[in-house]
Amino acid sequence: xxxxxxxxxxxxxxxxxxxxxxxxxxxxxxxxxxxxxxxxxxxxxxxxxxxxxxxxxxxxxxxxxxxxxxxxxxxxxxxxxxxxxxxxxxxxxxxxxxxxxxxxxxxxxxxxxxxxxxxxxxxxxxxxxxx
Amino acid sequence: xxxxxxxxxxxxxxxxxxxxxxxxxxxxxxxxxxxxxxxxxxxxxxxxxxxxxxxxxxxxxxxxxxxxxxxxxxxxxxxxxxxxxxxxxxxxxxxxxxxxxxxxxxxxxxxxxxxxxxxxxxxxxxxxxxxxxxxxxxxxxxxxxxxxxxxxxxxxxxxxxxxxxxxxxxxxxxxxxxxxxxxxxxxxxxxxxxxxxxxxxxxxxxxxxxxxxxxxxxxxxxxxxxxxxxxxxxxxxxxxxxxxxxxxxxxxxxxxxxxxxxxxxxxxxxxxxxxxxxxxxxxxxxxxxxxxxxxxxxxxxxxxxxxxxxxxxxxxxxxxxxxxxxxxxxxxxxxxxxxxxxxxxxxxxxxxxxxxxxxxxxxxxxxxxxxxxxxxxxxxxxxxxxxxxxxxxxxxxxxxxxxxxxxxxxxxxxxxxxxxxxxxxxxxxxxxxxxxxxxxxxxxxxxxxxxxxxxxxxxxxxxxxxxxxxxxxxxxxxxxxxxxxxxxxxxxxxxxxxxxxxxxxxxxxxxx
Numbered sequence: 001x002x003x004x005x006x007x008x009x010x011x012x013x014x015x016x017x018x019x020x021x022x023x024x025x026x027x028x029x030x031x032x033x034x035x036x037x038x039x040x041x042x043x044x045x046x047x048x049x050x051x052x053x054x055x056x057x058x059x060x061x062x063x064x065x066x067x068x069x070x071x072x073x074x075x076x077x078x079x080x081x082x083x084x085x086x087x088x089x090x091x092x093x094x095x096x097x098x099x100x101x102x103x104x105x106x107x108x109x110x111x112x113x114x115x116x117x118x119x120x121x122x123x124x125x126x127x128x129x130x131x
Numbered sequence: 132x133x134x135x136x137x138x139x140x141x142x143x144x145x146x147x148x149x150x151x152x153x154x155x156x157x158x159x160x161x162x163x164x165x166x167x168x169x170x171x172x173x174x175x176x177x178x179x180x181x182x183x184x185x186x187x188x189x190x191x192x193x194x195x196x197x198x199x200x201x202x203x204x205x206x207x208x209x210x211x212x213x214x215x216x217x218x219x220x221x222x223x224x225x226x227x228x229x230x231x232x233x234x235x236x237x238x239x240x241x242x243x244x245x246x247x248x249x250x251x252x253x254x255x256x257x258x259x260x261x262x263x264x265x266x267x268x269x270x271x272x273x274x275x276x277x278x279x280x281x282x283x284x285x286x287x288x289x290x291x292x293x294x295x296x297x298x299x300x301x302x303x304x305x306x307x308x309x310x311x312x313x314x315x316x317x318x319x320x321x322x323x324x325x326x327x328x329x330x331x332x333x334x335x336x337x338x339x340x341x342x343x344x345x346x347x348x349x350x351x352x353x354x355x356x357x358x359x360x361x362x363x364x365x366x367x368x369x370x371x372x373x374x375x376x377x378x379x380x381x382x383x384x385x386x387x388x389x390x391x392x393x394x395x396x397x398x399x400x401x402x403x404x405x406x407x408x409x410x411x412x413x414x415x416x417x418x419x420x421x422x423x424x425x426x427x428x429x430x431x432x433x434x435x436x437x438x439x440x441x442x443x444x445x446x447x448x449x450x451x452x453x454x455x456x457x458x459x460x461x462x463x464x465x466x467x468x469x470x471x472x473x474x475x476x477x478x479x480x481x482x483x484x485x486x487x488x489x490x491x492x493x494x495x496x497x498x499x500x501x502x503x504x505x506x507x508x509x510x511x512x513x514x515x516x517x518x519x520x521x522x523x524x525x526x527x528x529x530x531x532x533x534x535x536x537x538x539x540x541x542x543x544x545x546x547x548x549x550x551x552x553x554x555x556x557x558x559x560x561x562x563x564x565x566x567x568x569x570x571x572x573x574x575x576x577x578x579x580x581x582x583x584x585x586x587x588x589x590x591x592x593x594x595x596x597x598x599x600x601x602x603x604x605x606x607x608x609x610x611x612x613x614x615x616x617x618x619x620x621x622x623x624x625x626x627x628x629x630x631x632x633x634x635x636x637x638x639x640x641x642x643x
């Protein structure tokens with residue numbers, strides 16, 4: 001079986017590193033990007049099975065990344081994990097992500113172990129839904 | 132943390148790309164091909180499909196027959212010529228064997244000066260790969276370390292979240308300890324409560340089924356052992372590798388490492404948290420001690436807070452009861468009425484399956500429902516005959532007065548609607564706002580049933596107490612008009628229990 005591809009976008013190098021390496025070790029093909037534009041480029045090139053993006057980033061935030069993905073017919077239903085900071089209210093995030101669809105929010109600080117489990121659940125679910 | 136298998140190391144160092152490049156170079160210069168065999172003999176490069184072919188079998192034989200004492204060897208490879216093998220290791224372990232062998236269809240063979248050159252290339256590649264592999268291993272362990280810190284941070288955050296909750300009614304020690312068991316990669320946690328001096332065991336989801344009675348008993352014994360030492364010494368205790376100590380043979384096969392820390396609530400009230408990891412798991416380090424100690428501090432704070440909360444709440448409750456008894460003292464016939472309505476309402480709330488928060492609202496609203504009667508003149512309240520319209524208007528003010536008086540107490544905010552609307556009727560004919568149906572808050576609908584029942588079955592200045600059957604009959608007639616049928620139905624079904632509770636409340640009130 002060819003391994004599944006994941007694109008990880010986070011402006012913090014240590015988070016990129018830990019998520020990326022953990023996922024690689026779990027057998028996924030991983031491409032990391034430090035900002036939204038680069039991440040979208042990788043997503044268009046590698047057609048990932050899952051996108052993991054931070055919410056708060058300079059230049060282009062996670063919402064914008066999700067919005068651009070949904071405008072691309074190839075990524076209309078791409079499962080996305082949105083890693084949110086603890087400052088923003090959940091209700092606000094939920095109303096926005098509900099519109100965009102198939103987005104799972106996890107809040108920082110997150111447990112790498114749980115994130116890995118979530119990724120596995122999404123990849124193993126036949127219809128590729130985040131929940 | 133999963134142990135790193137050799138297979139994983141091989142996959143990242145050297146990479147397939149690097150091997151392919153070396154393969155091409157060997158082919159171009161010496162007409163030779165390259166193979167990499169894993170320690171189990173499987174062919175990692177060019178690919179495992181080769182394993183079943185004669186060529187693969189030859190490579191595996193060559194690898195297996197390499198002498199132990201040297202990491203380099205040459206051997207004939209069928210009729211094609213000689214193959215050369217170099218073992219690849221990092222500082223700790225064997226990673227695999229690189230073999231350069233005469234390519235298919237090529238008659239080329241390495242003779243004379245070429246053989247040392249091939250070995251030189253393989254050797255250089257092996258040492259480079261070993262270095263990369265060592266770096267990968269180091270990077271992996273750093274990544275694991277960082278991931279562990281993230282886990283710890285998440286735990287601290289979640290615990291902080293529970294502290295917020297503990298400002299309310301809940302007593303979240305259970306939730307805190309369950310979270311801890313989940314995050315800390317421990318198998319069992321036993322807490323010895325500083326207040327009750329009782330023990331409770333929390334098992335990680337994987338190990339709960341594994342533990343029978345005997346195992347649990349052994350773990351409790353270990354806990355007593357560790358706790359005694361901790362409480363005597365006043366500081367944490369770690370014993371790793373329990374199987375090495377004869378005195379701990381009773382937990383052999385159950386767990387291998389134990390860590391215990393004290394929980395200080397006050398000078399006299401000291402408990403302990405003891406955690407164990409089972410055999411094969413990592414031992415406890417200083418980082419674990421710090422984390423479990425932080426957990427113990429958190430539990431101590433929550434325990435202290437919860438007790439303070441209970442004390443303040445009970446002080447408040449008693450103040451409220453005094454206030455109500457002052458109101459009721461104005462009026463000899465309503466003595467104990469608020470208390471009884473409170474008892475019935477809370478009982479109905481429970482029977483109706485109300486959530487904790489809603490029950491809390493009902494608790495206070497029912498107790499306070501008549502507090503506004505403080506504004507009604509004694510002469511009106513105690514008037515034996517029929518009230519004039521004007522007098523009745525004064526009485527009808529009491530829900531609003533109660534609402535206004537208590538609206539200054541922030542903590543009672545949620546209870547206010549229940550107080551204001553307990554005289555509303557389902558058909559909209561009640562007061563003060565003439566609300567209808569579900570617009571009337573549930574607490575008020577419940578209090579209405581309790582209030583009317585107690586009023587009918589109590590003696591009033593203008594009439595004696597009504598017999599129970601007659602009171603129930605009147606209430607049934609009000610179903611859907613005055614009362615919420617659902618509440619009334621539960622009340623009627625449980626009437627025997629209600630009557631018992633009210634009788635005993637009346638007896639207590641009379642005795643005071």
